[in-house]
Amino acid sequence: MSGEHLDEELRDVFQEITNVAMGRAADLLARLLNNYVVLPIPVVNLMERAELNMALTSLEEFESVSAVCQGFVGSRIAGEALLIFNDTSFQDIAELTNFAGDITPQIELELLMDIANILIGACLKGLAEQLDVSFSQGQPVILGQHLALNDLVSGKAGRWTRALTIEIPYRLEGRNVDCDLLLLFTEDSLKVLEDKVSFMLE
Template sequence: MTPAVVICDDSNLARKQMARVLPDHWQAGIHFAAHGAEALEILKSKAIDLLFLDLNMPVLDGYQVLAALQEQAANVKVIVVSGDVQPEAYERVMQMGAADFIKKPVDADKIRSLLDTVAVDHKTSPKQESVIQRVALSDLEVNAELRDVFQEITNVAMGQAGDLLARLLNVFVKLPIPNVNLIEVSELHMALASVEDESTTSAVCQGFIGGGVSGEALLILTDSSFKDIARLMNYHGKLTHQVELELLMDIANILIGSVLKGVAGQLDMTFSQGHPVVLGQHAAVSELIKANSGRWRKTLAIEISYGIENYNISCDLLLLFTEDSLKTLKHKVEFLLEE
């Protein structure tokens, strides 16, 4: 009997990667859902044996799906597959009834081993042929398919950075869905939608380069965040201009370094990082961008907006890849999809 499986993830790439590592004879029983609400609708209409569930999704996220399944006492085994690898994320989903937790990017051997613990037959070998089509785009085009790939790569790297921050500060980091856009410098402020217009901010920029790819990482922290950051880092003195600068640099080093490492690792690259540069302190976002507009022209911008649960801390991390980097990035992605 073919098991009925739902793969729920807002990334088309992630859904196809998961389907590819499942046994060949399972393929006819696989259903796809782009968010939690779609998954719940499928579960209402069909008898499903196994649900592979992402955590960070629009409409309904993985936590909300698990809560709904608990309330309904649904008879389906749930395996969480997520880039959010914080210890508390693992503990939360297991307490909410998940059968197991797998980190992204998925490990085919781990999946096959895990299937031994669920009550389904999987004796035939996994499907070897890729179900993912090659990305064929001009060098200056970023369509929905390529945007999805970059979003999923960022999602994994973002989770690694969040895990590091969570362990260092003993907190739960709220991870967003990354935004990916090819934009003109005049539109750069639109990528900072999560920063309130009336907020003043401080920002650090750090260049990176490696293997034909270069860009800058821009971390923007709202000034209202400094008080809670100081408390988390056990600093109880007066928040002077210099102290805030040191706190800003500490957060930037953690998030920029770990995100770039995560992205480079998935693309089989290594990035060298330049010295961080303070763009400004206590200024409006628009002023920071205007004052530094010469640094960026057209750019592939990836935005990550971090928050920390129960703390008034908000920061945006932007990875700004140069226009010349797009060709190399697309070749790397095509190679990744062929594996």
């Protein structure tokens, strides 16, 4: 992998396997919420930590966000999954899950964790199967509730300096639900990932 840029062919392959993985995750979410999930094209980049907030431009319009982070490791590949929610999503998610009471911060937390478990778990499982690896996932960690996006990005997202990032913005059709799943693979993992997908480049 030369310089700061990701080889175009490699980016296409990562995009392709992510498409399959996120499709499965979206299918599970759609069943849980009984609502169609709009799937975008995943955005694959190699970026410095300082550039991370640029990757999250799709969430910039929201005043506050809540986020969960979950590390994963396996077969010499390591990284973290970051799920960022716009805070206006909670009312709609509560309705879709038939929750009838007051939406307290604790309930928001539970809803956030439920969605995170589905999206992160299914997406990593889909990637692992295609790469023929096995990931073990750490405990999900709440990075914060009702934060400004800049506060989230500047403070918390791991200890990496440069990473392969895959951004997947999920939207629910006809609902005010937006969340971004960001997969960050450490720089050390890139060579292993390249080897794993090399057969797809032939």
